[in-house]
Amino acid sequence: MFKLSRVLLALACVTFVGACSKPGGDATDAKPADAASADVNTPADLSSDAQKFSYSIGFDIGHNLSQPQIKDNIDIKALEKGLEESNAGQTSRLTDKQREEIKTAVSKKIQEKQVAERAAAAQKNKDDGDKFLADNAKKDGVKTTASGLQYEVLNEGKGDHPKATDKVTVNYKGTTLDGTVFDSSYDRGQPVSFPLNNVIPGWTEGVQLMTPGAKYKFYIPSKLAYGERGAPPKIGPNSTLVFEVELISVNAPAPAPAAAPAAPAAPAMKMVPKTK
16 A cells, blocks of 8 residues: 555656666766757657656656556646646645645545455455356366365376475466466476475475376466465456466485484583574
8 A cells, every 4th residue: 555645756756766877877878968869750849858858757757647546536737737836936725734635535545446446356356266166177187186276187297296395397387267378488488497385385286296297287276376465466366377387307305414423422511592
């Protein structure tokens, strides 16, 4: 959640500071000013550096203000008037107290709307997921585990099943129920490796069912995926997810080093507390 006043201030400040302190910049990289660097495609009313700079700042602020939760509460003409009068050194037509009160009130309204929209999305995703899984469980070839994970064998492999403590290398594609791809190692052109106990529960359980060379399709309930929090912006709250996973290899963790020979018994001594 946020306070609208802080958002608006941040938009202006971050945009300005970001333009002035972009990493890697240096005096030798700066372009000559005004006419010397004029682009033939630059509009006539944006010919000077001041005009271009001002337009760029305004455009960036406008882009951020176009977010749905903010846009409905913005009157551009009034915003322009506030900028003009403040910049001209005029006295505000609203008192400090009035300005703070309206910013607080609108911020609260936006927050309440966000909470309501998220709750509605979470409920819809849960209902859609429950219905999908109930129907999917009836299909030939789809198996359901005790946890509620559903899977389908596309290709079987050979060898040993990985354990949760193993590191695996896989290719995969993840989609939401409407078929939208939110992540894919295939699209990136390379497989990924990770400890199997360091991913969502549906993956930890499902990949242990596989052997190297196998390709499975997993239908993962939200409780075994990202739950009520989701993984914004691509995965909403309570989303059921679908993954195609190809297990390429399994790398067991290195064995622990052998214990050192026991040392001769030492005289009893006072225990020293561990340092924090």
